[in-house]
Amino acid sequence: MPIVAWREQMSLDYPPLDDEHKAFLDVINNASMDLSRHELDNMPQMFEACYDYVRNHFSAEEDVMERVNFPDIMAHIQAHQQFIKNIAEFRQAYENATTRGKKLDLAQKTIAFLSVWFIGHVISRDKMLKPYLVRLRNLPPRMDY
């Protein structure tokens, strides 16, 4: 499976979110390299990394969207929730697979889905956030009570 290279086109010019996107890209690419060697041992950790990503990154991104009054927030949150469902379904199918051949096939489908989803989501949806991020500079420091 081809490696998904980071492109400048994916950048939000906002390192906290960009770094999380890059880290998730590493997860996808490492899994892709494992699969090119038909190596499945790291798949459980790969699914865990997906869950970590959705827990940490989606909540951070949604929080930023709220802070800058991003208008398309509801549709974006729905896209995140749909991805969480997709991951749960892929993991379930992978865990239910009874042979190594089926697991390999499902692992390949999962990684193909992640690559396509990641590029599409970052370029078409996350990127829409970019013009609003300048507002963060003008906001007072955040207070948590």
Ligand SMILES: [Fe+2]
């Ligand atoms: Fe997003």
Ligand SMILES: [Fe+2]
């Ligand atoms: Fe994102």
